[in-house]
Amino acid sequence: MLCPIEVFVFHAVSDRYDEKLNQRADWTPTDEFKTNILALKDKYHFISLDEAFQKLRRDLIRTINYAVLTCDDGFASVMDILPFLEKQQIPVTLFVNPKYMDGVSKREGYTDNPQYILKDEMWNLRSPMITIGMHGYEHNDATQMSKEEFAHSVEKCMSILEQHPQYVPFYAYTWGNYSPMTQQVLIEKELIPVFTDGESNYRYRQGIGRKPIDSYYLKKKVIN
Numbered sequence: 001m002l003c004p005i006e007v008f009v010f011h012a013v014s015d016r017y018d019e020k021l022n023q024r025a026d027w028t029p030t031d032e033f034k035t036n037i038l039a040l041k042d043k044y045h046f047i048s049l050d051e052a053f054q055k056l057r058r059d060l061i062r063t064i065n066y067a068v069l070t071c072d073d074g075f076a077s078v079m080d081i082l083p084f085l086e087k088q089q090i091p092v093t094l095f096v097n098p099k100y101m102d103g104v105s106k107r108e109g110y111t112d113n114p115q116y117i118l119k120d121e122m123w124n125l126r127s128p129m130i131t132i133g134m135h136g137y138e139h140n141d142a143t144q145m146s147k148e149e150f151a152h153s154v155e156k157c158m159s160i161l162e163q164h165p166q167y168v169p170f171y172a173y174t175w176g177n178y179s180p181m182t183q184q185v186l187i188e189k190e191l192i193p194v195f196t197d198g199e200s201n202y203r204y205r206q207g208i209g210r211k212p213i214d215s216y217y218l219k220k221k222v223i224n
Helices: 030-043 049-058 076-080 082-087 098-102 119-123 147-161 180-188
Strands: 005-010 012-014 027-029 066-073 092-096 130-134 167-172 192-194
Touching: 005 049, 012 030, 012 076, 027 030, 030 066, 030 082, 049 066, 049 130, 049 167, 076 082, 092 167, 098 119, 098 147, 130 147, 147 180, 180 192
Parallel strands: 005 066, 012 027, 066 092, 092 130, 130 167, 167 192
Antiparallel strands: none
């Protein structure tokens, strides 16, 4: 028997939706997020992304239902739910865009700053329950770049984030968009690709699939 490892992704979590700070598809109300997580915890044993990667590479038999929690973009609101996740002993990998950790640079489609975790806040995250991965430097679509442009973006992102003591060599594609070219770049740089393709993971095959649990996608798609 080989149970799959489910990897879930969320984005912004806050008590109130603010169109200046978030897009509707990227936001989950705090209470709903906690309800979803507790429901998932009843079904799965949560492990870190790196532990999941090792299991996907090595396990021949897997009888426990494992799950992994990840978060994209590094929105500032996520800081408020990290204590809840730590209390529940749920590891989380934050995939961030280091350009926006300065509190000044503005990402297209968002109007107010700072809306991202700032660099000092990020560097103070030292809990073993939290790891930091890559989500591109500027949150640009990797498939719209040349190989040289994408490689440069990855290098710039890595040069900043690999200094963090909780850094892990995983790269989550923005909007889940990738191509054979982007895959080749990540392989060359010894990075593990992470998708948002709705797939379950049985063995490691060219990357790790994820399922969204943002409010936009409705609880029943994940939990029921």
